[in-house]
Amino acid sequence: MSLLRTESEERKALIEVSSYDVTLDFTLGDELFGSRTELAFDCRTPGASTFVELIPHDVTSIVLNGTVIGQSAVRDGRLWLDGLQEHNVLVVEASMAYVHDGEGMQHTVDPEDGRTYLYASPSSSSAGRIYACFEQPDLKAPYRVRVKAPEDWRVIANGAGTDTRDGLHSFAETKPIATYFFTVCAGPFAVQTGEHDGISLGIYARATLAERLREQADEIFTVTGQGFDYYHRVYGIRYPWGKYDQVFVPEFNMGAMENPGCVTFRDEFIFPGRASRAEHLLRAVVVVHEMAHMWFGDLVTMQWWDDLWLNESFAEFLAQQCTAEATEFTEAWVDFSATRKNWGYAADRAPSTHPIAGSPAPDARAALENLDGITYPKGASALRQLAAYLGEDTFLAGVRNYLRAHEFGNATLHDFLQSMSAASGLDLDDWSRGWLLTAGTDVLAARVDGDTVTIERTTPADRPAQRPHVTDVAAFGGGIELGRADVRIDADRTRVHGLDLGASPKLLVPNATDRTWAIGALDEAAQRSIPDELPAISDPTVRGVVWSALLNGLALGTVDPATALDVFDAAWPHEEVEPLLEAVAMFASLFMPGRYFSPARTPSALERIARTGRTVLELEGISDSRRLTAARLVARTSADVSLLRGWAAGRDLPEFLVGDDQFRWSVIGRLASLGEVDDDEIDSWQEKDPSVSGVLRAIAARTRIPTEAAKAAAWARLTSSDRPNSHELSAVAANFFGHSDQQFTRPYVERFFEELPQLSGTLGDMLLHLLTREGFPVSVVEQRTVELAERALAGELPAGVRRSFVDGTSSLREHLRSQERFG
The missing domain is CATH 1.10.390.10 (Neutral Protease Domain 2)
Structure with a gap:
């Protein structure tokens, strides 16, 4: 039962939590762990009743203020407490079940070496699966934690470790934190340690990633130190949580979680193969994002x-x-x-x-x-x-x-x-x-009006709002910036002052510094000019804004996909800012084929995209990161089986990609989509790469094989697993509905809408929302898909599933509208 806001307000008015003393025992086997909670709290109305969250496998004992409470007090995930005193101590001992969907105490076995890893992931409503608690964000309290674990394990928690004897780890009391920030990570982790400005630092990952961790630790430590220096300057308050550990854990549902003193990350951020600059940038952003929370969110x-x-x-x-x-x-x-x-x-x-x-x-x-x-x-x-x-x-x-x-x-x-x-x-x-209080995005269009420039602001008709924009507008001709001016937009038409064009511009770009939240509109004349203008514009922010206007124009039905592809051919080979290069490549190869382009037009579009990728791959003097992005683009889009076969075998590759398992799996995945590999061959590749990443890539490749048998096996894995693994299910969902296998997947569209919601009884809310979002048959761009989705939406659905279906159906309508208008 999820806590209601009204219940949280009533409980906040009644009690104040003094402290948690939590002991966890991880030596009981692979199914259960021991949990003992001593919870001290005050009650403002003695004699009143309340409840704590508790979802046990089995209760050993419950004692409130020295009085034993029967197990019947635990109902629907709540332990009910009556006759409270002014000062109360609750002691709960129970056995709890490990989870495999990322909501509770996650239990994961590394397939490469068979070793076990655990980490607590309470989310917004799963802390009661780990320990007895008042699970709401405004009942913060200090924690004292002890953990019993196998003697060869490392254990990391919010507080600093103070003592380890006979497998019992003790941790220093924390400052007050919310229940959803509580975590413990345990297992045979590899570790790298450091220090910055008096703050003890640790970086942890699975033992099988030890070498990669060692290679990448310096970069993570450097970004971490830079983050601390920046936030100390910005916030004016020193980091308040003592030590700072960053634990890269397997099968994590989120990107990362800002647990004070013990941040958890997806361990894909310890790159198993060659990584692009865009991937390094993303990791840096995630590291400092979680660090920002140490003040804003945690403090x-x-x-x-x-x-x-x-x-x-x-x-x-x-x-x-x-x-x-x-x-x-x-x-x-x-x-x-x-x-x-x-x-x-x-x-x-x-x-x-x-x-x-x-x-x-x-x-x-x-x-x-x-x-x-x-x-x-x-x-x-x-x-x-x-x-x-x-x-x-x-x-x-x-x-x-x-x-x-x-x-x-x-x-x-x-x-x-x-x-x-x-x-x-x-x-x-x-x-x-x-x-903040009105939804919707404004559209900004820049017009030449005589010898002046006017910005026209259009707000959504169904969500009118008065949003002032502090931004700018820039004019270009022949790729040269003809002028730029700041502007404050607080009306539907705003005259721009200080923009002396001096020449007739080919392209006007509102919000050129991208300071505001608004989509730039591109009229037909501007669209015609972009293939010539965009490659010559030197400002990467402007190029990003123009790409954004194109991509959103596709969704809004104002840009022809053929125009976007022409721009890609003309501009992408000249893009030197690698995150922008990669972002555009991902959109062009994953979102346009089979969605904005019909199935009939998709093969030729893919051929053009692959050809453009090979053009960049063959350029002289470019960085390895640009070359990697180009090679990945070709691997996703090429239908040249001879080329792909050679790359899988390690022939004719850029030297830095030889032996890179991650790139090889990208090639194998494309060959699988083309029907050029079978299960036996995928098995042989997996034997050479038994890592977690190899297992997931092999599942994805098998899912993509365009045969009835392969699709049936993948669907059974997605819907019938006795012990679901969140990342394996995600690998199936994200790869099931392609744009070239619809003769085999079309029968599953109806089953998707009928069977996926029924998994709510076996999968956690977060995982089911993820699967229905990633697996939505958005590439089956047919009116029938929309009708099936609408039929499902007319019935009862879990909230997260409903959100996925609503958003997926909206995207389908965008693709249908584009194909009907331009196809």
Whole structure:
């Protein structure tokens, strides 16, 4: 039973938590672990009743203030407590079940060496699967933790380790933290240690990644140190959590989690093969994103889940800024424009769009539904606008005041805006109403009006809002910047001052520095000019904004896919900013074929994309990272079986890719899609690469084979697993519906909408939402798919599944509209 907001308010008014003392025993086998919780709390109304969250396998004993409580007090995931005193001590001993879907105490076995790894992932409503607790964000308390584990294991927790004897690990008491930040990681982890500015640092990963960890630790330590220096300067408050460990764990459902003192990451961030600069940049952004939370989210925590956006939006904003200003990855904002913002624009035009703030979260699980492109990049863009609106110094003064006023406590959007108003002297109600409390994205179009330029702002008709934009506009001709001017847009038509064109521009780019959240409109004349203009524009941010306008124009039905492909052919080989190069390549190869291009037109589109990739691959004097991006593009799109076979065997490859298992699997995956490899051959490749990555890549390749037998086997794995593995299921879901195998997958479209929701009884909410989102048959661009989705939406669905179906159906309609108009 998910905690209701009304219940959390009643419980907050009744009790105050003093401390947790948690002991976990990981020596009981592969199914269960022991959990003992001693919970001290005060009750403001003695004699009252309340409950703690507890989802045990079996209860050993429950004692409240010295009185034994019967097991019948545990019902529907709650332990009910009656007759509370002013000061209370609850002691619960139980055996708990390990989980395999990432929501609770995750148990994972590395297939490469058979060794076990554990980590606690409480999410918003799973802490009760690990220990007895008051599971809501505004009942924070200090933790003392002890863990019994096999003697050859390392154990990492929020607090620093203080003692280890006979396999019993003890940890220092933490500062007050919320239940969803509690974690323990245990297993035969490899470790690299360091120190920065008096802060003890540790980086952990599976033993089979020890060599890779050793090779990559210096870069992670460097980014970590740069992050600490930046945040100490920005926040004006030293890191408050003692030591700082970063644990790269297997089968993690999220990208990372900001547990104070013990951040957990997907272990794919310890790169198993050659990685592009874009991948290194992404890892740096994620590292400093989680670090930003140590203050904004951990030190000051939201009062309830409806303000989760503030934690994530702020960390997203500061992570981009920190990466761009404090690390070697100065192109972070360009990457944000090309990748993160386009994710957000798609979310904001979907029927499931919602305001950045103020979205109702009636229960704890509902919070997870809005962890999307609105909460992250749109929220970050709004905060970037707020900084521009108020001025950087004033904005930071407000942030520091907010943190100092609420440190180790909880706060709300109202508290944040109060701090900003106090720092600036401005009433921010109107700004907040337009930016934070109203959904939708404005469209900006720049027009030449005589000898002046006018910006036309169009707000969504069904969500009118007054959003001021602090931004700019730039004019180009022959790739040369003819002029640029700052502009503050607070009306539907705004005349731009200070832009002396001097010549007739071929291309006008509103929001050229990408400071605001708005889609740039491209008329037909501008679209015709882009193949010539874009390759010659020297400013990478402008190039990113133009690409974004093209890609969103595809979705809005204002840009012909053939035009976008012409631009790709003309401009992509000249792109030198590698994250932008990679972002455009991913969109061109994964989203346009079979979606914006019909099945009949897809083979020729793929051929052109592959040819462009080979053009870059054969250029002289380019970086290995650019060459890697080009090689991956060719591997995803080429139908040249002879070339792909040679690459799989290690022939005719760039030298740096010889022996790279990850690249080889990309090639094998494409051969599988073409029907050129079978199960036996995939088995032989997996024998050469028994790693976790190899297992997942092999599953993906088998799923992509275009035969009835392969699809039947993959579907059975997805829907009938007795012991589901989250990453293996994700590998099946993400690769099941392709654009070239529809004669075999079309019968499964109806089954997708009928059978996937039924997995809610066996899979966690987060995993099921992930599978239905990644597996949605968005490439089967047919009216029948829309009708089946609508039929499913007319019935009862788990909340996360409904959100996936709504968003997937919206994308399908975009693809259908484009194919009908331009196909």
